[in-house]
Amino acid sequence: MTDNTRPTDSPAQQRAAATTAAALPVPCPGVDPLTSILPDEPLLMMGAGPVPIPDAVAKANSVVINHLGDTMARVIDQVKSMARYVFQTRSNWVLGVAGPGSAAMEMAVSNLAWPGTRVLSIVNGFFSGRMAEMARRVGAEVTTLDVADREIVSLDALAQVIERTRPEVVTVVHGETSNTVWNRQLQDIVRIAKASGALVVVDAVCTLSTMPLEMDAWGIDVVITGGQKGLSSIPGVSLIAFSDAAWERVRTRTVPNTHWCLDAMLAENFWHNAGYHYTAPVSGVLALHEALRLVCTETLEKRFARHQRCSLALQSGVTALGLQLYTPEACRLNSVVGIALPAGVTPRDVCNHISQQYQVEIAGSFGLPIVRIGQMGEQCREHHLFRTVHALGRTMCDLGANVDLPAGVAALEESLSAAGRR
Missing domain, CATH: 3.90.1150.10 (Aspartate Aminotransferase, domain 1)
Structure with missing residues (x-):
């Protein structure tokens, strides 16, 4: 091992240097700067997300502020107000999620379902199947209504399986990005599920702000979306909205949520009370603010x-x-x-x-x-x-x-x- 001490160092300094060297058995790696990794010409992002972001969003994402200060509280208030417009809901229970759209999905599932909860998942692709898997992992009794590739669910089949299983929660994806299927009968799906007393969770990750979706008018209980698709914000900060009925189930549950970070009652302390939950991704929230503002400006x-x-x-x-x-x-x-x-x-x-x-x-x-x-x-x-x-x-x-x-x-x-x- 290299001797990092110098003859002029005091004995204490020599001992400190030896201790430091002994504590660093892994050498510092040689890495390339991003300028040598990224392409000379920026890629045009035309895949299934993330998407290109406007300059205002990129600029906001470069700012860091106090996550518990008055400025952040004002930003959060405006984010919730604009999100209500985009979700088309008057619900008070709009929250941000420090994570991708899948984290918002898991927040919805883990707050509404626990061991023994009856969940029906309409599965017609990869992401609708992911919601079913999330429900299984919290111990729910999951039934899947599997739909053939490139088809949408039969409303008669849906009504029959709901009558047979009496689900407490129904999950469905509005736009299944994996096979590009649009569940165009979403309003009817919600109507049938709600008639049986079930709460309905809708994944609108790729459809929110790209096509009509009206949370209140259609009777949807939970809508989730990611920032990096229709909203043209950055990946890693998402949105979720709960109806009053869904929030009541969250508020009155007697089984502790297995997810601490995704516990909606804890998240409420930050998103509604300006209190501490964890250190919020402030730059990402600012980027989301600007993305939502641009949606509202365009209408x-x-x-x-x-x-x-x-x-x-x-x-x-x-x-x-x-x-x-x-x-x-x-x-x-x-x-x-x-x-x-x-x-x-x-x-x-x-x-x-x-x-x-x-x-x-x-x-x-x-x-x-x-x-x-x-x-x-x-x-x-x-x-x-x-x-x-x-x-x-x-x-x-x-x-x-x-x-x-x-x-x-x-x-x-x-x-x-x-x-x-x-």
Whole structure:
């Protein structure tokens, strides 16, 4: 071991130096700066999230303030007010979550379910299955209503399984990003579940602010979302809203919550009483504030119209290339567009090539033979669409697939122009 002492050091200094050296048996690593790791040209994030963020959000995310000060309390108050507009709820029980959308999902499940709770999970993809697994892990008695790939649940089958199992909680995903299925009958699903006395939890991670969802009018009890998709904020700070009925179940539960950080009653102390729960991700909350402010400035009506216009134009461009959309139109999710790949072309090949050669990032999907392109928040800009369709077409050509690139770009232009004339 290297002798770090010097002859001029006092005996105490020599002992301290020897002790320090002995306490550091692992050498300091040599690492590369981010500038040598990140690509020279920033990637255009057009996958299933995270999405590009506006400058105001990026600037807010660089600020650190006291998480328990008066300034933070004012920010939190405005975040809750704007979130109520985006959720379309008058509920008082709006909370932030220091974690991804899945953490908000787990907060919903772990606060409403405990050992013996009867839970029905409508499962038509990866993320709806995740809610069922979360319920199992807290000891709930979980029944799954499994739906075939690229289909939506039968309301008759739903009514039958609810009659048979009498669930206390029903979970459902509004937009299943894994296979790009839109549960367009959400209002009917909620109505049937509520008629039996169940509370309904809805995952709106990719749909909130991208398409209509009205928590109060539709009778939903819990809505969860992540910041990094439709809201165009950063990953890692999410939102959840409880109805009065759901909050009453949380408040009166007699079984302790197994999750300390995700205990909604403890979280309330920060989000409603300006008190301590844990050190909040203040920069992320500030970023979320700015993201919500931009949604409110645009208004939900205009935002919904922009998302639909851009997504339909993207779909027109993709089909004109000669590629097939994965999900039937009747239940196709606009927020994330799934594209079936030709034989011999793999999702990994496409995603790697389009990223490395054209600096556009898209996504595969949990073993399905598809790639996915997001249409959420800042992804829904015309210049992003032209770059993405061109890059996708060029990638397919480079990989040997037979596509018509000029036709794809022309169809994209025609769809956007036609939407502008209406």
